[in-house]
Amino acid sequence: xxxxxxxxxxxxxxxxxxxxxxxxxxxxxxxxxxxxxxxxxxxxxxxxxxxxxxxxxxxxxxxxxxxxxxxxxxxxxxxxxxxxxxxxxxxxxxxxxxxxxxxxxxxxxxxxxxxxxxxxxxxxxxxxxxxxxxxxxxxxxxxxxxxxxxxxxxxxxxxxxxxxxxxxxxxxxxxxxxxxxxxxxxxxxxxxxxxxxxxxxxxxxxxxxxxxxxxxxxxxxxxxxxxxxxxxxxxxxxxxxxxxxxxxxxxxxxxxxxxxxxxxxxxxxxxxxxxxxxxxxxxxxxxxxxxxxxxxxx
Amino acid sequence: xxxxxxxxxxxxxxxxxxxxxxxxxxxxxxxxxxxxxxxxxxxxxxxxxxxxxxxxxxxxxxxxxxxxxxxxxxxxxxxxxxxxxxxxxxxxxxxxxxxxxxxxxxxxxxxxxxxxxxxxxxxxxxxxxxxxxxxxxxxxxxxxxxxxxxxxxxxxxxxxxxxxxxxxxxxxxxxxxxxxxxxxxxxxxxxxxxxxxxxxxxxxxxxxxxxxxxxxxxxxxxxxxxxxxxxxxxxxxxxxxxxxxxxxxxxxxxxxxxxxxxxxxxxxxxxxxxxxxxxxxxxxxxxxxxxxxxxxxxxxxxxxxxxxxxxxxxxxxxxxxxxxxxxxxxxxxxxxx
Numbered sequence: 001x002x003x004x005x006x007x008x009x010x011x012x013x014x015x016x017x018x019x020x021x022x023x024x025x026x027x028x029x030x031x032x033x034x035x036x037x038x039x040x041x042x043x044x045x046x047x048x049x050x051x052x053x054x055x056x057x058x059x060x061x062x063x064x065x066x067x068x069x070x071x072x073x074x075x076x077x078x079x080x081x082x083x084x085x086x087x088x089x090x091x092x093x094x095x096x097x098x099x100x101x102x103x104x105x106x107x108x109x110x111x112x113x114x115x116x117x118x119x120x121x122x123x124x125x126x127x128x129x130x131x132x133x134x135x136x137x138x139x140x141x142x143x144x145x146x147x148x149x150x151x152x153x154x155x156x157x158x159x160x161x162x163x164x165x166x167x168x169x170x171x172x173x174x175x176x177x178x179x180x181x182x183x184x185x186x187x188x189x190x191x192x193x194x195x196x197x198x199x200x201x202x203x204x205x206x207x208x209x210x211x212x213x214x215x216x217x218x219x220x221x222x223x224x225x226x227x228x229x230x231x232x233x234x235x236x237x238x239x240x241x242x243x244x245x246x247x248x249x250x251x252x253x254x255x256x257x258x259x260x261x262x263x264x265x266x267x268x269x270x271x272x273x274x275x276x277x278x279x280x281x282x283x284x285x286x287x288x289x290x291x292x293x294x295x296x297x298x
Numbered sequence: 299x300x301x302x303x304x305x306x307x308x309x310x311x312x313x314x315x316x317x318x319x320x321x322x323x324x325x326x327x328x329x330x331x332x333x334x335x336x337x338x339x340x341x342x343x344x345x346x347x348x349x350x351x352x353x354x355x356x357x358x359x360x361x362x363x364x365x366x367x368x369x370x371x372x373x374x375x376x377x378x379x380x381x382x383x384x385x386x387x388x389x390x391x392x393x394x395x396x397x398x399x400x401x402x403x404x405x406x407x408x409x410x411x412x413x414x415x416x417x418x419x420x421x422x423x424x425x426x427x428x429x430x431x432x433x434x435x436x437x438x439x440x441x442x443x444x445x446x447x448x449x450x451x452x453x454x455x456x457x458x459x460x461x462x463x464x465x466x467x468x469x470x471x472x473x474x475x476x477x478x479x480x481x482x483x484x485x486x487x488x489x490x491x492x493x494x495x496x497x498x499x500x501x502x503x504x505x506x507x508x509x510x511x512x513x514x515x516x517x518x519x520x521x522x523x524x525x526x527x528x529x530x531x532x533x534x535x536x537x538x539x540x541x542x543x544x545x546x547x548x549x550x551x552x553x554x555x556x557x558x559x560x561x562x563x564x565x566x567x568x569x570x571x572x573x574x575x576x577x578x579x580x581x582x583x584x585x586x587x588x589x590x591x592x593x594x595x596x597x598x599x600x601x602x603x604x605x606x607x608x609x610x611x612x613x614x615x616x617x618x619x620x621x622x623x624x625x626x627x628x629x630x631x632x633x634x635x
Contacts, residue, residue, distance in 0.1 A: 136312075143572055144576075146610075147572075148605075282435065
């Protein structure tokens with residue numbers, strides 16, 4: 001722990017350091033080609049999320065009863081569903097919604113959990129006790145079940161899915177941010193900042209937060225996968241996203257009934273897209289961890 | 299030992315208080331007016347006021363909380379709007395189905411993951427180790443409802459080995475007499491092999507789905523803790539004293555490596571209880587998860603709240619059991635208490 005603190009202590013990396021970071025990144029990628037693969041997958045997902053709706057061959061909502069339940073072919077790469085909608089188009093278009101749900105919920109929990117965690121690690125005492133109590137209470141629930149309860153109580157909307165996903169990830173962020181801030185509480189650069197007349201909040205935001213960013217980035221990547229899984233799970237049981245909106249979880253749910261009559265493609269492709277996205281973020285998280293925290297390499 | 303258990307029991311109290319407060323807030327902090335909701339869309343203003351009085355929603359929040367806790371203490375979780383049945387009875391009737399499924403999945407995944415993790419650690423770098431790593435990474439990425447559907451497609455549609463994914467028993471069998479509520483155990487106790495086989499064949503696929511889901515964290519943890527133990531001094535000493543390889547691994551290393559694995563079980567249960575809901579939906583399993591999902595879809599809140607509360611209490615209890623178990627296995631924990 002102390003060694004990583006020493007490595008990461010300068011708040012703003014100079015040009016030379018960013019060069020060496022780049023070299024280190026190249027080393028990590030060449031050492032573990034899987035991380036490179038994950039990064040390529042991530043680019044693919046990002047592109048699909050950005051320009052997906054304008055490059056797909058069919059309108060994801062347009063039904064065509066003549067072409068209903070067709071197996072994958074050259075015309076429809078992933079086949080068509082009960083209403084004759086093109087599954088490839090729907091899978092690609094759905095990327096944006098799934099990605100945005102996961103990203104906003106992670107951003108929300110990073111802002112809330114990250115700050116609460118830093119504050120509780122830095123100040124200790126009552127702040128620590130209150131934040132700890134809140135985390136413990138959240139952790140006392142099976143997390144997916146709590147998310148169901150929250151969405152049921154707040155109302156069945158996409159916004160509430162985002163909020164519920166953020167809440168169940170709160171304890172994870174608090175734990176990481178708290179531990180990292182605690183280690184740096186009396187570090188040299190914090191004392192220097194304090195001696196130069198910076199207030200507590202300024203030190204927290206301008207000195208400690210940038211310092212623990214690399215480790216928080218790993219956490220962000222790892223929870224992105226979990227957030228996508230969670231949101232898709234909620235929409236699979238009929239919460240949040242409403243049909244006919246294309247979304248991976250709801251598409252798997254729509255194809256679930258057809259599995260037992262042999263139309264596998266309706267559920268398989270959105271499910272596989274979901275799996276790849278989660279896989280990508282998990283691998284990326286592991287890769288990022290190798291990059292910023294070589295001690296915890298597995 | 300007793301003092302350790304009682305100390306651990308004391309720690310449960312703030313957890314339970316937190317759980318009750320959160321479930322209360324989930325019932326009462328609904329946006330919109332619950333009285334208007336319960337009175338129905340066509341209700342007049344007076345009717346809404348009357349319902350508000352009836353439900354006690356006109357009282358201050360603190361008194362409402364007191365009423366809520368009193369109701370809970372009496373075991374009153376409210377009635378379901380759609381079926382009219384008390385929520386507690388329904389949950390009681392359905393709980394064994396969920397418990398049987400979850401425990402079956404857990405036991406199955408322990409039976410696979412623990413040996414896999416041990417072998418991966420003992421033969422580090424071999425193909426078993428690589429298999430273990432692939433399983434661990436793929437396992438956490440698989441959406442559990444997707445795994446379930448894939449298994450149904452392969453084993454029901456393609457191969458025809460398993461029965462249709464519709465509940466705990468096929469239509470030709472009748473449920474065994476209720477003893478424990480677990481069909482597998484009840485049918486064996488009454489000596490009904492036919493029912494046992496029918497129940498097992500229905501349970502196998504959903505159980506396997508949960509097993510694949512829980513495999514990853516258990517295998518990963520077993521491997522990591524086994525590696526740490528194998529590198530420790532006492533294992534080196536045992537080896538140096540000329541003990542056989544199997545004695546060293548099974549008696550010395552395995553027992554010590556199991557401790558962190560038992561701690562991870564708490565987290566595994568958190569995931570399993572959540573995944574259970576999705577698996578029950580896929581396999582039309584008549585447990586409390588599918589009860590909650592049905593209620594959610596028809597905006598029937600009492601069952602959902604009852605379900606969340608039941609799951610939280612179960613989870614707190616499971617964590618308690620895990621900690622006590624830990625104390626039983628590791629004498630050091632007892633001494634510290």
